[in-house]
Amino acid sequence: METAKKYDVIIVGGSYAGLAAGLALGRALRKVLIIDSGKPCNRQTPHSHNFLTQDGTAPAEIASIAKEQVLTYDTVSFLNDQVLSAKTLDSGFEVFVPSGESFTAKKLVFATGIADIMPDMPGFAESWGKSVLHCPYCHGYEVRGQKTGTLANGDSGYEFCILIANWTSDLTLYTNGKSTLTHEQTAQLHKHEINIVDDEILKLDQTNGYLNSIQFKTGKAELLTALYARLPFQQHCDIPKQLGCELGEEGYIKVDAAQKTSVSGVFACGDNVTRMRTVANAVSMGTTTGLMVNKELVEEEF
Numbered sequence: 599m600e601t602a603k604k605y606d607v608i609i610v611g612g613s614y615a616g617l618a619a620g621l622a623l624g625r626a627l628r629k630v631l632i633i634d635s636g637k638p639c640n641r642q643t644p645h646s647h648n649f650l651t652q653d654g655t656a657p658a659e660i661a662s663i664a665k666e667q668v669l670t671y672d673t674v675s676f677l678n679d680q681v682l683s684a685k686t687l688d689s690g691f692e693v694f695v696p697s698g699e700s701f702t703a704k705k706l707v708f709a710t711g712i713a714d715i716m717p718d719m720p721g722f723a724e725s726w727g728k729s730v731l732h733c734p735y736c737h738g739y740e741v742r743g744q745k746t747g748t749l750a751n752g753d754s755g756y757e758f759c760i761l762i763a764n765w766t767s768d769l770t771l772y773t774n775g776k777s778t779l780t781h782e783q784t785a786q787l788h789k790h791e792i793n794i795v796d797d798e799i800l801k802l803d804q805t806n807g808y809l810n811s812i813q814f815k816t817g818k819a820e821l822l823t824a825l826y827a828r829l830p831f832q833q834h835c836d837i838p839k840q841l842g843c844e845l846g847e848e849g850y851i852k853v854d855a856a857q858k859t860s861v862s863g864v865f866a867c868g869d870n871v872t873r874m875r876t877v878a879n880a881v882s883m884g885t886t887t888g889l890m891v892n893k894e895l896v897e898e899e900f
Contacts, residue, residue, distance in 0.1 A: 605631045607891055608693055608703040610681050610835065613638045614877050615868030615884035616709030617664040622888025624671030628895070631701055632668075633693070635680040637834075638711065642807065643727035647736050649878040657877060684837050690863060704863065705891050708843075708851065709884060710835035711869040717829075721802030721809075728807035730825045736876060738765040741824040747771070747812065749799075749827040752778040759792050762826055767791070770820070772812065774799050795820070833870055848873070856890040857883065865891055 607623055609616045612634025623630045638657065646657045668674055677695070684693040690704040716723045722730060731737045746766045748758045751773040759771050770793040777784070777796045787794060797814040802825070804810060813819040831849065839845060844852045844860040850873070851866040853859055859866050867883040869875050 602692055602700040602702045603631075605629045605675075605701060605703040606895060607631075607705045607707060608633065608691070608701055609707040609709060610684075610693070610837070611707075611709035611711060611868065612665070612676060613661055613709065613711065613868070614664065614880035615711075615887070616707070617661065617668050618881045618884025619707050619709060619865075619867060619888040619891070620674050620884075621664075621668045621671070622885050623892055624668060624674040626888070626892040627673060628892060630674045631677060631703070632674065633677045633679055633681050633695070633701075636678060641727075645740075646877045647739070648876055649881070652877075660877060681835070681837060684841060686841065686861075704895065706841075706864045707887055707891060708835065708838050708859075708864070708866040708870060709868045709880075709887075710833070710838075712831040712849075713834045714829045714831050719799060719801060721804045722827075725802055725804045725807045725809055725825075729804065729809040729823065730802070730827055732826070732828065733875060734762055734765050734826065737824075738762070742766060744768065744823040745770075745821055747822050747825040749774060749825055751775070753783075754828060755779065756783040756787065758826060758828065759787055763790060763792065769793070770795055772799065772825075835870075838864065838866060838870075856893075857887040858890070 606628040607630045609620055609632045612632040616632055620630050620632045643657055645654050647653050652660050669676055679695045681693045682696055684691055691706045692700050692702045694700045742765045745768045747770045748762055749772050750758050755771050756779055763769055773796045775798055797816050800813045800815045803813055809822050811819045812822045838851055842861045843864060846852050851859055851871045853866050853871050857865045857867050865887050867887040868880045
């Protein structure tokens with residue numbers, strides 16, 4: 599049986615957080631393996647924003663440049679594959695890929711992101727990241743002042759409308775069924791000329807992911823340029839949970855200020871630990887993780 603290849607650190611997930619962690623560890627002379635399946639959650643998004651020097655650049659382009667720069671460090675390797683499972687060893691961890699090959703490391707970093715759970719609504723998935731949006735800080739400027747909707751209800755819908763109203767005065771809350779807003783919330787939205795539509799949605803009419811209109815089961819339709827939605831999600835990778843990493847109430851992996859999970863030797867960073875879902879934040883967290891992993895290794899080895 600072939601002996602597993604040994605590394606100081608294995609990073610599962612090679613997008614922005616994973617690559618940033620790999621860069622910091624490569625510069626710390628650590629032998630690192632980054633394993634990535636090539637399915638980032640923002641793969642449909644045409645442009646990234648709020649990232650200094652890269653504002654307006656396609657996320658895939660940012661990742662490509664990052665990968666090229668990280669791999670200039672000869673102690674860092676990249677494997678385009680999927681981790682199927684992992685187990686704890688006395689000396690660290692062992693991870694397994696579909697080929698049956700395995701790799702060991704003293705430390706594990708999960709930068710695996712989350713998977714959005716799309717509603718069963720024709721046109722929604724095709725428009726996600728293009729004109730159906732999760733974050734006004736990432737996309738609001740590009741659709742400022744345009745006819746905009748929020749798909750939500752109750753307290754979440756009310757709070758979302760308050761935020762989105764900063765970018766447009768032509769805003770409608772679509773509750774997709776009976777409104778659960780309080781009377782006070784309804785009155786406050788109406789005071790700010792935010793419409794509330796509780797008709798059930800049939801589909802989103804779109805062209806190449808860009809909205810034309812929102813169509814209802816009643817037969818009515820409304821023109822629409824952008825629609826904000828907060829989707830439920832699940833962890834893109836359930837291996838941290840299998841290893842015993844604790845999740846918070848919202849479903850994110852719990853980490854401390856050093857990005858350590860509840861399992862010794864396992865770290866996590868990026869969208870899988872926070873709702874602050876931006877490329878810039880993922881890079882920041884990944885860099886912090888790389889520094890903290892190396893610090894822990896140094897202290898253990900000295």
